[in-house]
Amino acid sequence: MWQILKQIVSAGIPTEKAPVPAPLSQQAETGQIQSAILTILGRALCIRFVDAGSCNGCELEINALNNPYYNIEGLGIKIVASPRHADMLLVTGPVSRNMEEALILAYEAIPDPKLVVAIGECACTGGIFGESYASCGKVSNVIPVGVTIPGCPPTPNAILAGILSAVTSRAQVASF
Amino acid sequence: MDTEVFAEKYAISFNLLEGVVPACIADVSRPDWLRIAELVKNDGGRLIAIWGTDRRPLEDHYAISVVYCAAEGLLWLRLTVAEAGNYPDLSALFPAAERMQRTLFELIGIAAIDAEDVRPWLNHGKWPKDYFPLQSNCTGSEHFSTPLEPYPFVTVTGDGVHEIAVGPIHAGVIEPGHFRFSVVGEKVLRLEQQLGYTHKGIDRLLIGKSITDGARIAGRVSGDSTVAFAWAYCMAVESISRCQVPQRAAWLRALLLERERIANHLGDLGALGNDAGLAIGLSQFMRLKEDWVRLSHQLFGHRFMMDLVIPGGVTIDLDRAGIDLLSEQLNKIEKEVSVLRSIYDEHAGLQDRFISAGRVLPKLAADLGLCGLVGRASGQAFDARADHKISPYDKFNVRMATHRNGDVAARVTVRFEEISESIRLSRQILFQLPPGETVTKLDGAVAGQFGAGWIEGWRGAILVAVETDAQGAILRCHCHDPSWQNWPVLQHAIMGNIVPDFPLINKSFNLSYSGQDL
Numbered sequence: 001m002w003q004i005l006k007q008i009v010s011a012g013i014p015t016e017k018a019p020v021p022a023p024l025s026q027q028a029e030t031g032q033i034q035s036a037i038l039t040i041l042g043r044a045l046c047i048r049f050v051d052a053g054s055c056n057g058c059e060l061e062i063n064a065l066n067n068p069y070y071n072i073e074g075l076g077i078k079i080v081a082s083p084r085h086a087d088m089l090l091v092t093g094p095v096s097r098n099m100e101e102a103l104i105l106a107y108e109a110i111p112d113p114k115l116v117v118a119i120g121e122c123a124c125t126g127g128i129f130g131e132s133y134a135s136c137g138k139v140s141n142v143i144p145v146g147v148t149i150p151g152c153p154p155t156p157n158a159i160l161a162g163i164l165s166a167v168t169s170r171a172q173v174a175s176f
Numbered sequence: 177m178d179t180e181v182f183a184e185k186y187a188i189s190f191n192l193l194e195g196v197v198p199a200c201i202a203d204v205s206r207p208d209w210l211r212i213a214e215l216v217k218n219d220g221g222r223l224i225a226i227w228g229t230d231r232r233p234l235e236d237h238y239a240i241s242v243v244y245c246a247a248e249g250l251l252w253l254r255l256t257v258a259e260a261g262n263y264p265d266l267s268a269l270f271p272a273a274e275r276m277q278r279t280l281f282e283l284i285g286i287a288a289i290d291a292e293d294v295r296p297w298l299n300h301g302k303w304p305k306d307y308f309p310l311q312s313n314c315t316g317s318e319h320f321s322t323p324l325e326p327y328p329f330v331t332v333t334g335d336g337v338h339e340i341a342v343g344p345i346h347a348g349v350i351e352p353g354h355f356r357f358s359v360v361g362e363k364v365l366r367l368e369q370q371l372g373y374t375h376k377g378i379d380r381l382l383i384g385k386s387i388t389d390g391a392r393i394a395g396r397v398s399g400d401s402t403v404a405f406a407w408a409y410c411m412a413v414e415s416i417s418r419c420q421v422p423q424r425a426a427w428l429r430a431l432l433l434e435r436e437r438i439a440n441h442l443g444d445l446g447a448l449g450n451d452a453g454l455a456i457g458l459s460q461f462m463r464l465k466e467d468w469v470r471l472s473h474q475l476f477g478h479r480f481m482m483d484l485v486i487p488g489g490v491t492i493d494l495d496r497a498g499i500d501l502l503s504e505q506l507n508k509i510e511k512e513v514s515v516l517r518s519i520y521d522e523h524a525g526l527q528d529r530f531i532s533a534g535r536v537l538p539k540l541a542a543d544l545g546l547c548g549l550v551g552r553a554s555g556q557a558f559d560a561r562a563d564h565k566i567s568p569y570d571k572f573n574v575r576m577a578t579h580r581n582g583d584v585a586a587r588v589t590v591r592f593e594e595i596s597e598s599i600r601l602s603r604q605i606l607f608q609l610p611p612g613e614t615v616t617k618l619d620g621a622v623a624g625q626f627g628a629g630w631i632e633g634w635r636g637a638i639l640v641a642v643e644t645d646a647q648g649a650i651l652r653c654h655c656h657d658p659s660w661q662n663w664p665v666l667q668h669a670i671m672g673n674i675v676p677d678f679p680l681i682n683k684s685f686n687l688s689y690s691g692q693d694l
Contacts, residue, residue: 003515003518003519003522004456004519007456007460007515007516007519008456011460011463014463049348049349050345050352051345051349051350051351051352051374052352053352053373053374053375053376053690054351054374054399054690055396055397055398055399055690056351056398056399056400056688056689056690057396057399057400057402057480057482058399059349059350059351059399060399060400060443060480061479062349063349063443063462064462064465064466064469066462067459067462067463067465067466068459068462068463068466069463069466079348079349081347081348093374093376094376096373096374096375096376096693097300097302097303097375098298098300098302098324098344098372098373098374098375099344099352099373099374100302101324102344102345102352102373106345128381128392128393128396129376129377129378129381130381131317131319132309132316132317132376132377132380132381133303133307133309133314133316133317133318133319133320133377133380134302134303134309134375134376134377134380135376135377152396152482153399153480155479
């Protein structure tokens with residue numbers, strides 16, 4: 001136990017400031033992002049992740065969002081197990097034909113407004129795999145996509161910025 | 177490697193493949209196909225991969241290839257098969273062949289005769305049963321609108337037995353696949369996997385590509401093993417074009433490979449702590465992994481080192497300052513991992529979950545062909561870096577980590593020991609890095625050739641086999657991930673354990689979906 005406590009203290013808190021998309025202020029602190037999410041959604045942001053056929057590179061970066069440097073749970077963002085608990089769908093990969101139906105079911109299970117963020121080159125454009133007998137190509141060929149985050153794979157900061165911009169763009173739509 | 181030894185042992189003549197991998201190739205007759213398989217098996221050899229090639233652009237037949245790993249090196253046997261023909265089943269001798277043979281049929285339409293399990297594997301119903309994408313009359317870009325079909329799982333019956341269906345979408349941030357558990361209460365009687373969900377047509381995509389263009393695709397077979405796959409691919413095409421990679425490039429490749437191994441082991445050790453309820457393990461190891469990949473990004477321009485290994489060499493180089501940064505990081509990580517290891521070792525609750533969970537005894541592991549780091553935790557002492565000393569590993573004297581307990585605890589220990597060994601190797605590379613060029617030009621296209629690459633990735637040994645066509649482009653490129661061998665063994669590892677231990681046992685294997693689905 002002593003060793004665990006010593007390790008926790010010596011490692012300290014490495015959490016960094018989150019990248020901030022417009023229209024939030026550039027100097028946004030964790031608290032500001034939390035309150036922005038609360039204002040827009042009225043609660044913490046819950047995300048359901050679906051790998052629709054990726055090479056697993058993008059998954060490494062989405063997992064990295066949970067490490068102490070990015071600490072997305074500290075910002076009020078949680079990756080949840082059921083689409084029915086989720087406000088947002090994060091999708092990676094070209095959509096394989098074998099995953100097409102599962103992706104549509106997950107999308108349908110998410111309550112409105114069904115925010116969808118496509119992560120990585122393959123999800124945005126079909127990428128190196130494109131369309132074929134086995135691949136439907138980009139995510140927007142299968143379900144409507146709100147925000148695309150290119151990169152192979154995109155960095156955790158790029159993914160976080162994309163997630164936040166999907167939330168804030170939702171606020172703009174709602175204000176019309 | 178001496179082909180005479182093989183010729184004497186198997187009574188057929190072999191041709192040595194060019195390049196750094198000790199491998200030889202032979203065309204065999206139908207009777208020899210099974211005779212040699214038995215000899216290999218009795219001699220302690222292992223089946224690595226089976227695939228089919230439509231060689232009709234060049235010749236008037238198909239070819240079925242099998243690669244075995246013997247103590248001396250790789251044996252690549254080719255059997256000529258006519259259209260709509262078949263080949264003798266190997267799964268009775270090597271159980272690992274079963275899913276590969278089912279896949280081979282679906283891709284190319286040549287079946288293993290007398291095979292017991294002929295259920296579809298990749299084809300979930302989304303394309304017709306008589307559509308074979310690797311046949312030369314198909315383009316691979318055909319679109320179909322057939323519906324998904326239910327998979328005929330084996331059902332378990334009896335008093336109180338029920339099924340738990342999981343996936344293809346899993347609860348966490350992981351790849352898709354379906355697991356069907358048959359349970360009584362909390363106890364798992366049987367697990368059956370249905371994979372293929374991430375099949376995106378990589379085999380078809382590679383056909384017709386130039387041998388330089390294939391590297392980017394090979395590096396995306398399984399993102400967490402991008403260096404290993406890219407290196408194995410490059411090794412194969414360098415063998416085809418008789419290209420000698422500069423020593424400095426080979427050493428830098430080994431540095432990248434060891435960095436990939438450490439990055440993945442750090443991530444797994446954190447996740448294993450977390451799956452057993454020790455959250456500090458996850459946050460501390462994830463912090464170390466983040467530091468690790470950030471330095472890769474700083475020095476090499478990519479956090480996971482994608483596209484750095486290219487045919488002919490590497491795209492990166494290291495100066496004094498870079499070497500100092502890497503050495504410093506090795507010292508820091510070594511110290512931190514040793515603290516975390518003692519926390520893991522001394523944590524009674526954690527060890528209680530690790531010890532005896534998901535046990536695969538050495539006998540079962542050998543029978544089923546378990547390999548890679550999971551195999552080494554079950555007494556299967558194979559590591560291509562140590563066994564075949566492929567350049568530059570001939571200079572390093574790799575110490576293999578092996579244990580015989582075969583449980584989650586053993587798989588955790590192997591990971592810790594491999595991190596230490598990879599740190600030692602990385603130090604040696606940084607200390608003795610030879611001077612010179614980092615890339616050499618690949619001499620154009622070479623027609624009608626065969627080449628093989630064989631690399632011990634962090635998960636296990638990766639094989640990439642390439643055949644070129646009459647123009648020197650790719651006629652067939654087969655990328656083999658060790659997950660093929662290890663997925664079926666996971667079905668055995670979970671038997672008799674309780675359902676809540678499955679995530680932990682699964683994580684201790686940490687197999688690739690994409691690497692096997694292709």
